[in-house]
Amino acid sequence: MRPEPFPFFCDFEPELARRVTEGRMREFEARFRRGAALPDPNDPASFRAATLDWTRLGAAPHSEWLNYYRELLGIRAREIVPRVPHITGASAGGTGALLLVRWRLSDGATLALDANLSAEPVRAASGAGRVLFATPRAEVARGFEAELPAWGVIWRLEPDDPGSRRR
Secondary structure, eight states, rough: OSSSSEEEEEEEEHHHHHHHHHHHHHHHHHHHTTOOOOOOSSSSHHHHHTTOOOOTSSTEEEEEEHHHHHHHHHHIIIIGGGGGGEEEEEEEEETTEEEEEEEETSSOEEEEEEOOSSSSOOOOOOOEEEEEOOOOTTTEEEEEEEEEEEEEEEEEOOOGGGGOOOO
């Protein structure tokens, strides 16, 4: 069990609180038959169980996850957000578990996302460009090919292709 579970909790007036508790009991009835316990969303103990222990932030693995998310948020702030106002078109496609999304930018460049939505690695014919982020263990080859691990992604900024511009 996780050190800090995140149970659903709420603070509703008595009638709504009763109805929420009853509804959740019905919703998770099958789990109760198997012996699992469902915390009452109106019990203050459910809220306390979801409270993070911030003293653990400096210790592994918490510090590693914090650094990872800071890195991702930094990439988002530097590379993605400034380009959003310049999106002029988008397309999505793929095969099987491979999702390919492309956002065309006003300067002719393309913001590209290749995502593996499966538990198995997949090969992708990946475009050229600067890799903004690749999931650990993603392998991006120079020959327009990538191997994405299970649930992996690659974000790239592909250069302007003058031949693909609309005249």
